[in-house]
Amino acid sequence: MEKWLTFDCYGTLIDWRSGMTDALASVAGPEAEALLEEYHRHEPGVQIRNPDWSYRAVLAESLSRAADARGMNLSTDQLDVLGRTLPTWRLFPDTNRTLTALRDAGFKLGILSNVDKPLLLQTIEGFDTGIDCVITSSEIGSYKPALKHFSTFEETAGVDKTSWIHVACSWFHDVEPANEFGIRSVYINRERTNHTGGKASAILPDLVELPAVVAEIFQSVD
Known part of the structure; x- marks a missing residue:
């Protein structure tokens, strides 16, 4: 068998940690580590509530919520940084x-x-x-x-x-x-x-x- x-x-x-941190550093500079920790507080809930969403959409929405919680204003292009860089x-x-x-x-x-x-x-x-x-x-x-x-x-x-x-x-x-x-x-x-x-x-x-x-x-x- x-x-x-x-x-x-x-x-x-x-x-993933290095990949995400490097990606977030490109849009958040020295706030990247803190933004990543905040991101992981939001991702599970986004996935549970939206099981039909693409993961790229989940990444962007979770990052948007994390940025809001950190008082950061990221553009639509910046919010896609995780999905855009993931294959690298x-x-x-x-x-x-x-x-x-x-x-x-x-x-x-x-x-x-x-x-x-x-x-x-x-x-x-x-x-x-x-x-x-x-x-x-x-x-x-x-x-x-x-x-x-x-x-x-x-x-x-x-x-x-x-x-x-x-x-x-x-x-x-x-x-x-x-x-x-x-x-x-x-x-x-x-x-x-x-x-x-x-x-x-x-x-x-x-x-x-x-x-x-x-x-x-x-x-x-x-």
């Missing part, structure tokens, strides 16, 4: 090496992302190995932590839950819904949060040890 690994992309494979955000140094090792080990690879498919496809061009299945919000009209990414992937890939591990850096958007959906997950704790065990099968600081860890998890249930 094929063994699948699905990934969140931005934050897990792509350095850098890969983490361990991404290509790890994906290639997983592919060489025989795993099938998927991405479940809260993003527009055209933007994600541009990002994937920077990967050294192909991705077998992509599920995006723009295709299904839903944003994680809702479960539709997981149910759509299960149906599309025809995968058994025992042959699937989800890998992600967001406890809220990925680990908790994966646990609710009944699949195992590996939490990539790049942000050094204080989450511990329970809902995730493993917690790693980065992707370096992922191939060995997922092989051990699968072996434990074979």
Whole structure:
């Protein structure tokens, strides 16, 4: 039976924090870090209330609300800075090496992302190995932590839950819904949060040890 690994992309494979901070610095200068923190207070609510919106629209609206909260006045063009630059955000140094090792080990690879498919496809061009299945919000009209990414992937890939591990850096958007959906997950704790065990099968600081860890998890249930 094929063994699948699905990934969140931005934050897990792509350095979203540096990408967003650099983009915001181009319109907000030294206020970029504070604006980013404010942005993340607004994005989940925008997604929940507008599941049919494109992610580019979500980015702009969330940034607009964050700017208002910070007393900043950004133009329409400036509000699009995140969507415009997203495909250029850098890969983490361990991404290509790890994906290639997983592919060489025989795993099938998927991405479940809260993003527009055209933007994600541009990002994937920077990967050294192909991705077998992509599920995006723009295709299904839903944003994680809702479960539709997981149910759509299960149906599309025809995968058994025992042959699937989800890998992600967001406890809220990925680990908790994966646990609710009944699949195992590996939490990539790049942000050094204080989450511990329970809902995730493993917690790693980065992707370096992922191939060995997922092989051990699968072996434990074979």
